[in-house]
Amino acid sequence: MKNKKVSFMDHLECYFNIYLPTVRGLSQSTITSYKATFRILMEFLYTVKGIPSDRVEFSTLDDKLIIEFLNWLESERNCSVSTRNQRLSAIAAFSIYAQNRDFGSAVIFRNCVLKVPKKKVPRKGRSSFTKNEIKILFELPDPRNEIGLRDKTLLCFMYASGTRAQEVCDLTVGDIQFYPDRAGINIHGKGQKVRRIGIPCDASNMLKKYIVHRRIINYTERHVFSSQRHEKMSVSCIEEIYSKYIDKAKSKYPDMFRYNYTPHSMRHTTATHMLEAGVPLIVVKNFLGHVSLQTTQIYTEVTQDTMNKQLKLWNDKWFPMDNPFEHTDKKSNIPEFLR
Structure with missing residues (x-):
């Protein structure tokens, strides 16, 4: 008797119900965040691509679809680049798990995920309070x-x-x-x-x-x-x-x-x-x-006041008021072009 083929959803259910809480020991808040990624992904597949959750397979999630999903997060849900990258990380973590347990079915899915790069996040100054x-x-x-x-x-x-x-x-x-x-x-x-x-x-x-x-x-x-x-x-x-x-x-x-x-x-x-x-x-x-x-x-990152103080101390120590370049009479062994 042939063993029943384990589906994408079977692996996903085991991932959330057993692997993350029991094997990895992740907190409930982390698991909830991971679940949110796949809930939104299922919403995208159904509303945009017309694919119900019970028809999702590893082959469904190729690199083009994943990129389309990530772009949809930004354009339709107004997600930030950081959130986009977090969703990709959640999908990537599951792809590693799936490949290790069902190599034949999930290896192509894993390779497709690896083709999707993280988007560069615009650098923002971190807000902090002054004293x-x-x-x-x-x-x-x-x-x-x-x-x-x-x-x-x-x-x-x-x-x-x-x-x-x-x-x-x-x-x-x-x-x-x-x-x-x-x-x-x-x-x-x-x-x-x-x-x-x-x-x-x-x-x-x-x-x-x-x-x-x-x-x-x-x-x-x-x-x-x-x-x-x-x-x-x-x-x-x-x-x-x-x-x-x-x-x-x-x-x-x-x-x-x-x-x-x-x-x-x-x-x-x-x-x-x-x-x-x-x-x-x-x-x-x-x-x-x-x-x-x-x-x-x-x-x-330090405040401007602290930076100014440190620069002043450095200037006072290494660049004294007396100009050392004024005394040029003394013969030097250093060639002119190296001075």
Whole structure:
């Protein structure tokens, strides 16, 4: 009796239900992102190409169709180049899995994926806050009411810790250990990795007072930051908080806050200020939870003020006021054309 041929959809189902969560151990958010790629791909195949999902085969997805799909993402769904490349990466990851399990059927699919290049992403300047902008931002929430107190604590904590928005949402009381001069915190990062960081005394005291104020200090499973409706805050809620206060800041200080900011801008700000203060790059890497030092180097862009100071120090050291070229009487062994 012949074995039943395993279809494209069978492989895809096994990929999402078994391989990614069990074999790879990826987080649910990562798997959800991968699934979104194939949901959109199925939508494209059905609405644009007239191919229902139960008729999709490996041979369906040749390089021309994949490129057409990626172009459709940009033109019809207004996706950015970065999003386009992320969708391609998700398809490429599945193609590797499929080829390793069904070489005969999937090898052509894998080769077609390899023919599709990633699109070059226009380089954008990363938005970060200046030290004065940080001070202004911290002063905007009103700590006399519950929402203002929460928002002020959240903004200060994100600056002190350099955490991602999702990491802030996942933070529980049990993740924090308070000491007289600091707090030690377990941060649950990407890929279910946990890193240990410390935050200084002022930020630690503010965080502890807020937790005590909420009367959750003895409930280790409770999330530190909650929304008005849910016990656990969402990333979209944090985005709304930033949007609210940045709009206020731009209105109050029109000559400042000139960029488009997101919660990730605070993480970039923390990294930038740490590097400007002389913290070694490898320490910043571990603090932020980066796997690669190359990722951390993205944050090495410094402010113009810092650049000017460093250039002045360099000029003063290596180019003194006395011009060494004025003294030309001394005979030199160096040929003129080499001077």
